Amino acid sequence: MIYYKSAENIELMRIAGKIVHDTLCMLEQWIKPGVNTLKLDELAEEYIRSHDAVPSFKGYGDFPATLCISRNEEVVHGIPNKKTILCDGDIVSLDCGALLNGYHGDHARTYAVGNVSPEKQRLMDVTKKSLAHGIEKAVIGNHLSDIGYAVQTYAESQGYSVVRELVGHGIGQRLHEDPQVPNYGKAGRGIILKEGLVIAIEPMVNMGKAGVRTLSDGWTIVTRDRKPSAHFEHTIAITKDGPNILTSGK
Ligand code: MG
Ligand code: MG
Numbered sequence: 001m002i003y004y005k006s007a008e009n010i011e012l013m014r015i016a017g018k019i020v021h022d023t024l025c026m027l028e029q030w031i032k033p034g035v036n037t038l039k040l041d042e043l044a045e046e047y048i049r050s051h052d053a054v055p056s057f058k059g060y061g062d063f064p065a066t067l068c069i070s071r072n073e074e075v076v077h078g079i080p081n082k083k084t085i086l087c088d089g090d091i092v093s094l095d096c097g098a099l100l101n102g103y104h105g106d107h108a109r110t111y112a113v114g115n116v117s118p119e120k121q122r123l124m125d126v127t128k129k130s131l132a133h134g135i136e137k138a139v140i141g142n143h144l145s146d147i148g149y150a151v152q153t154y155a156e157s158q159g160y161s162v163v164r165e166l167v168g169h170g171i172g173q174r175l176h177e178d179p180q181v182p183n184y185g186k187a188g189r190g191i192i193l194k195e196g197l198v199i200a201i202e203p204m205v206n207m208g209k210a211g212v213r214t215l216s217d218g219w220t221i222v223t224r225d226r227k228p229s230a231h232f233e234h235t236i237a238i239t240k241d242g243p244n245i246l247t248s249g250k
Contacts, residue, residue, distance in 0.1 A: 127203055
């Protein structure tokens with residue numbers, strides 16, 4: 001079931017979204033060689049709780065942390081760990097969620113650690129741009145699948161592939177609501193987008209093939225071919241004035 005949000009609900013979601021945005025901005029200075037990923041997680045949790053919010057991911061299922069931190073061939077859902085040290089040349093995706101006033105925000109970015117190869121930089125740039133192409137289609141009257149079609153066609157036109165097993169989602173009082181928002185598919189399918197729909201659009205783009213698998217920790221998703229993957233996500237409200245990015249920090 002889809003829960004459409006009122007303008008008041010959306011303003012509350014923007015406050016949650018801003019905390020998530022600001023958390024990632026605060027962490028940027030810490031993304032450098034030699035920092036362990038548990039440190040980033042501790043900083044994020046402290047920041048979120050100090051703003052009277054609650055980390056959305058901690059305790060979701062049995063996920064133990066505030067952030068999902070996924071490096072290089074890890075696609076999403078990496079578990080922060082003291083032994084996992086960021087290295088020069090890594091790319092690292094930080095995915096963060098926060099709950100405030102009963103609503104969740106969900107936002108992810110992939111960062112360069114130190115100096116990354118031009119190939120990895122291009123993967124990040126294309127993934128970020130594929131999210132922008134998806135967001136452009138999040139307008140009243142479009143079909144849901146127009147978003148995934150835009151993401152996929154752009155990412156594939158640049159020589160990359162998009163992950164099929166994990167998708168974006170509706171978001172609101174629950175972190176994951178209907179509908180699912182795939183990053184692939186034909187245009188003109190699925191529900192018609194209406195005012196008040198709030199969704200997380202989150203392309204996961206692989207440098208190599210699309211296939212992924214789950215590591216033995218039960219969470220971490222990696223590419224099957226062990227080539228790098230990038231992930232960008234925004235929480236978007238569909239409004240009369242077009243797509244409204246609730247995790248833009250505004
Ligand atoms: Mg997320
Ligand atoms: Mg999400």
